[in-house]
Amino acid sequence: MYEQVRGLRYCGRMSAPRDLDYWSFVELAQERLNSKFGDHHRSATEVLLTLNRASDIVTYDLESSVHRPRGRSWSAYRLMFVIWLAGPIEPNVAARLTGMSRAAVSNLAKPLVEANILEKTPVSHDARSVQLSLTEAGEKEIVEAFGAQNERELAWVDVLSDAEQQILVILLNKLITNRSQFDVRGRN
Template identity: 45%
Template sequence: MPSAPRPADGLDFLSFVDFAVERAERELPGVDPVAMRLVLMLSRAAGAMAYDLESSVHRPRGWSWPGFRVLFVLWLAGPLEGKRTAELSGMSRASVSSLVNTLERDGLVSRSQDTEDRRAVRIELTAAGREAILGAFSAHNEREQAWTGALGAEERTVLIGLLGKLVDGSADVAAKRRF
């Protein structure tokens, strides 16, 4: 005997958000449906963009999304101590250390003892790493343009401001964060 359809069968992501918000409101009357909807949509958009960038631009180059972020930070702000690389890339120090092992093995970065603090390690792009990130970022930015092309110039500016406000406001609620 076939099983009865479940309430979520046949939903796509957007209809799932509606379903989830309505269900959460019924189960927990104090739920803020607007906050819930906003976080679900923002999380989905960020995840979808990161997945697209990783799969279409970075994975073909042998990098993960976090690997790209480390190379990006080192390209624009490096050479840096590992701790600072982690802060600017929004990752843990352990994650950066592990990624740097791979990036160093691939000849994209090098490590050296910091001249000011001999306990610290400085990470910097090699010439091959610089060449690789320059080529990758051109393709990366083309995908960024494709994603943001759905918005007009003014909408993009407003969204940037709103996201900045959201990030800055997270400090007011003692949110755990890596940046």
């Protein structure tokens, strides 16, 4: 099945790491895990390896093709995007919505404030906190960045039909929500 779907080169014969591509590595990993652990949850391993790989590839592509040429990181874009759509917001809310730590939000906000992309204003209900909002320059930048990213997003998902896109979203939401059967660790 793997050979037909993914054109694997491994097929149980090759083990030199230099000869592996990602999918043949997954097949090799599954074989070796079977031999070391016997009856492990093969599908679970494959699903999570594939999910992580897809996330890494898409994130790297978006960052390197859209955001780095604009002088920003993927993390800076995520922060600006959340502030653009939900802001002005306090850093702890930005952290929750981006999935970052509060320290990461604080570290990202500093250079964005210095670059006149974000501004910090005191909040009335807590003298220790601030609200983050986009400046006019920040709003212009995020609108342009989102336009470029959205075109790239379309290029990525264009290989899927509308129905497949919706099924993927449904399955991913099912995977990440309502995880009460075990102690899920995450920022959100």
